[in-house]
Amino acid sequence: MENNYTRRKKAIRELAPKCAYHSEADGTIIEWLTPDVSQPSEADIEAKVAEYKTEYDAQEYARNRKSEYPSQGDQNDMIYKDNKNSTTTHADAVEAVKTKWPKDNSGPV
DSSP: OOOHHHHHHHHHHHHSTTOOEEEOTTSOEEEEOOTTSOOOOHHHHHHHHHHHHHHHHHTHHHHHHHHHSOOHHHHHHHHHHHHHHTOOHHHHHHHHHHHHSOTTSOOOO
16 A cells, blocks of 8 residues: 555655655655755645555555455466356456446445
8 A cells, every 4th residue: 555655755756866865754855865966846746646646546446356356266267167168257257346346436336
């Protein structure tokens, strides 16, 4: 799970590649150690953090689906048996998870 500290570090790395700095436990910059690289403004960092949070939140359905899908071994077994028996067990199992956790994050349904 991403937290604000992780997002701040990622934002600073993206806004100022190859920089070095010291920060507080919450990710606030207390000393900029790379004089040849411009320090990003707090507003720029916060905007990037908000962007990352939006991206993370938009993928909640995918994280929920991942924990609900049958294991890879079980899915392979279902596919094998479906091919052998002309059934749709695998497709039904996957569709049940997709229905429960729709992409609009309105789940569980």
